[in-house]
Amino acid sequence: MRLKTDLVIMGSGMAGISAADAALARGKKVMVFEKKPYQGGAVSNCPIAYLSIRNDKDFQNTAFHLLYEYSNYNANPSVIRQYVNNSWRTKEYIERLGIKMIQTQKLELEDIGNPKYADGFPPAIMAHGDFYLVPGRGKGHGGALICLNAMKDIIKRGGQYMLNTPITDILVDENGKVNGVKAVNNETKEEIEVECEAVIIASGGIMEDREMMKKYTGFTFTDYNCSGDGNVLFNCYPNSGQTGDGQKLAWKLGGAQSAIAVSGHNLVPGPGIVASSPWIVYNETRTIQEQPYLWVNKNGERFIDESISNNHMAISTGIANQPNGESYIVFDEDTRRHLEEDGVDYMYFIFPVEKLTDIPGQFKTLINEKGNKHVFMTDTIEELCAQSGIDQAGLEETLDRYNGYCDNGEDEEFGKDAKYLRPVRKGPFYAMRVFCAGYDTIGGIKVNGKMQVIREDGKAIPGLYAAGDNMMSEFYGNPPTGGSAGAYFAMPFGFAAGDSACDYLEKNA
Structure with missing residues (x-):
């Protein structure tokens, strides 16, 4: 025709x-x-x-x-x-x-x-x-x-x-x-x-062209549960057809290539937390990863002022810069009570909830029934590190300093607002492994x-x-x-x- x-x-x-x-x-x-x-x-x-x-x-x-x-x-x-x-x-x-x-x-x-x-x-x-x-x-x-x-x-x-x-x-x-x-x-x-x-x-x-994603962004897209050994990305818009067709045609004609970056936010993958679209949530744990408590990388080290944890662009960039492109939010029993009795410190408007309910029950369901490999609840820090892969010596060193900041009401590392300084001391201990997530990519032409x-x-x-x-x-x-x-x-x-x-x-x- x-x-x-x-x-x-x-x-x-x-x-x-x-x-x-x-x-x-x-x-x-x-x-x-x-x-x-x-x-x-x-x-x-x-x-x-x-x-x-x-x-x-x-x-x-x-x-x-x-x-x-x-x-x-x-x-x-x-x-x-x-x-x-x-x-x-x-x-x-x-x-x-x-x-x-x-x-x-x-x-x-x-x-x-x-x-x-x-x-x-x-x-x-x-x-x-x-x-x-x-x-x-x-x-x-x-x-x-x-x-x-x-x-x-x-x-x-x-x-x-x-x-x-x-x-x-x-x-x-x-x-x-x-x-x-x-x-x-x-x-x-x-x-x-x-x-x-x-x-x-x-x-x-280019979100759905895995070879282009690896080559131009460094992320490995495995599946919607982020299976694999790190440096992975959760694709928020599966079946979107974003395979870089326009970029490839522009480059073929001699068009100059610009940098390509992921536009997205932080996300704990499934199963059991969100569907293939992050707007569909199965429980309240999606809200936990918005909170400004203690965030560490795989080595147990803080890497950002956690008060910007609801700034999705900033926290996602921070996570991407960490070893294996992964991070962890860590909190203890006292903070769990705070979330359930006093309420959340940050509430994302898409997931409106003022107080969380039965966090231990939700974690147990995710771990035992859904088989989620990115959610952890243990009695001791040693067990938490063993299950999550966080370096124990690094986390213990971080906790010594961070808990001191909480006691003194002053974050001497990153200057986080004192009202968000909550110590991690009392078991059970909770953690969620958080990756970057992508709505789409920007750039290329x-x-x-x-x-x-x-x-x-x-x-x-x-x-x-x-x-x-x-x-x-x-x-x-x-x-x-x-x-x-x-x-x-x-x-x-x-x-x-x-x-x-x-x-x-x-x-x-």
């Missing part, structure tokens, strides 16, 4: 639909290709909230400086500028799709970057715009509803959707300009060739401020653009400083890529 259009978009997630919206508004013919049999990217089909920077220069400039500083001035400032200038379009677009939103936080100019609005995440990421929640419908998620309504809107306006049809190649002419794509229908096996003048890669990350895919010499590949997770290293810094909330950024970058592609099409008409 041979077809013709102006613009081809690879991927139907948040970046893809935004790019299509921008191009249709400029009167261009658009085809959206999606490898899965349904619309929407990996992270866009989830409970969704987003930030929107107001269409005001003062708000945009303040957010720009905050985000640029967050990257340690290592990001591409022109890419950050595209985000802050296009962020307001997200709210307008979702409302135009007929979706009601709940504004949960209105951020005034003087509050941009204020940690009290960050909910544990870095203020640069969580406190630079107004915060909205998109409620789901029935049992469906808000993100899926956006993608569904967007597909209907795009088709209504003349765009074409090619579901279950992955793009297998991007074609260029003798001058290196994009002039088409090849694709294949997964069901019928029919080969499709489309003549076009521009392509936007909006195809997401290097772009310039026009969202054009560029070569190593910095020159653009004519007609080739990228938006969304695959180019997000340019926003966070290269190497990335840590990523979160892909939907916040994917849509503005989609709008920007759509606009730039249209400028290119009109210039070369």
Whole structure:
């Protein structure tokens, strides 16, 4: 089958639909290709909230400086500028799709970057715009509803959707300009060739290509129980189809490679704690790993100020830097009573619980009935170390110092807030082995401020653009400083890529 259009978009997630919206508004013919049999990217089909920077220069400039500083001035400032200038379009677009939103936080100019609005995440990421929640419908998620309504809107306006049809190649002419794509229908096996003048890669990350994950992030993805000998990663979005297709095609055409990093948080794997999606919990122990008590690595050493244990980007980075990429939260019977009688110190809004119930019973179920190898409850520290693999001498040395800090009310190592200093002395003793978990990955494709895919010499590949997770290293810094909330950024970058592609099409008409 041979077809013709102006613009081809690879991927139907948040970046893809935004790019299509921008191009249709400029009167261009658009085809959206999606490898899965349904619309929407990996992270866009989830409970969704987003930030929107107001269409005001003062708000945009303040957010720009905050985000640029967050990257340690290592990001591409022109890419950050595209985000802050296009962020307001997200709210307008979702409302135009007929979706009601709940504004949960209105951020005034003087509050941009204020940690009290960050909910544990870095203020640069969580406190630079107004915060909205998109409620789901029935049992469906808000993100899926956006993608569904967007597909209907795009088709209504003349765009074409090619579901279950992955793009297998991007074609260029003798001058290196994009002039088409090849694709294949997964069901019928029919080969499709489309003549076009521009392509936007909006195809997401690499989470489900295990070889790429090992090569570019260092993580070994074994299974959803993190079986193996460490340095493993829990995949929060199985069957998402994130296999680096867009990165591979961009690199094949000479596109420069940017760093790839995992965007995720800390997680104790199953069985018995969470399902393959971390939003589905089987008990209350998921909340324990949010708490700011004692965290150690395999050598029994502290490695972070535990008061940021609910800052998923920070704690995940800290864990990744430890031997075998693993950590342990350790607490004793007195802290267990505190969690059940006084209540939790941190509560993640997705798992709302003020007081835990029967922690010993939950641990026994996980250990004895579910066979969870990452949860431990023993009468002595010696037994705890023997079962968990924590170095006993290292942990005992740490406990001597740490318990002294708790007694004196002052953390002389990392300056943790004294209200979170809880000693580990009284058995039974509890521990949970915590790994990094990945929603997705960010990075792989290097772009310039026009969202054009560029070569190593910095020159653009004519007609080739990228938006969304695959180019997000340019926003966070290269190497990335840590990523979160892909939907916040994917849509503005989609709008920007759509606009730039249209400028290119009109210039070369």
